[in-house]
Amino acid sequence: MTTIVVAMGEKNEIGFENQLLWHLPKDLKHFKDTTSGHPIIMGRKTYESIGKPLPNRTNIVISRKKNWFVEGILIVGSIKEAIKFAKKIDEEVFIIGGGNIYEQTIDLVDKLEVTLVKADLQADTYFPKIDAKIWKKVSETCHEKDEKNQYDFCFQTYEKVVG
Ligand SMILES: NC(=O)c1ccc[n+]([C@@H]2O[C@H](COP(=O)([O-])OP(=O)(O)OC[C@H]3O[C@@H](n4cnc5c(N)ncnc54)[C@H](OP(=O)(O)O)[C@@H]3O)[C@@H](O)[C@H]2O)c1
16 A cells, blocks of 8 residues: 655645645644554655655655665666565555645555644645545544644545455
């Protein structure tokens, strides 16, 4: 199973100036619980935004740069290669962004793990439209904002409509 994991606002916004748009510790925990122990695939800009390999996961970073090496991550030159390497490690693979990589992989994956953040924020990077003819929401759990989590949000799982 190949799954996209994303947190997006009400207009599908996901980032601004190579940063996330919110601080939601509950979502960070959800991300960690979902992806730990499995390979994660990301674009070079997302890797640089995080700034270090995420622990307990094989970090596979996609870049066209030649002669770019970083300790602790696997660098590959295409999405196809990223998925091929990831599948050799584990059947469960997670694609974690950013916008550019989501655009190129939404048609390739089996499942979307979306955190829908109830906010409308300035952004320069967006998640592609989730086509209701292709994707069916199969579960949703919502949380209200609190002193540590600045917005209301819902964890949603989408699966591909078959047939
Ligand atoms: N809210 C969320 O869930 C979430 C998750 C992740 C990221 N983000 C946000 O998204 C933003 C970053 O997204 P982004 O769209 O700017 O960048 P990105 O998708 O993270 O990375 C783009 C880079 O990936 C490489 N790349 C893309 N397609 C490729 C291909 N087919 N073959 C080889 N290399 C390829 C290129 O790297 P080179 O330039 O090195 O060749 C390209 O510049 C940040 O604001 C980040 O905070 C949000």
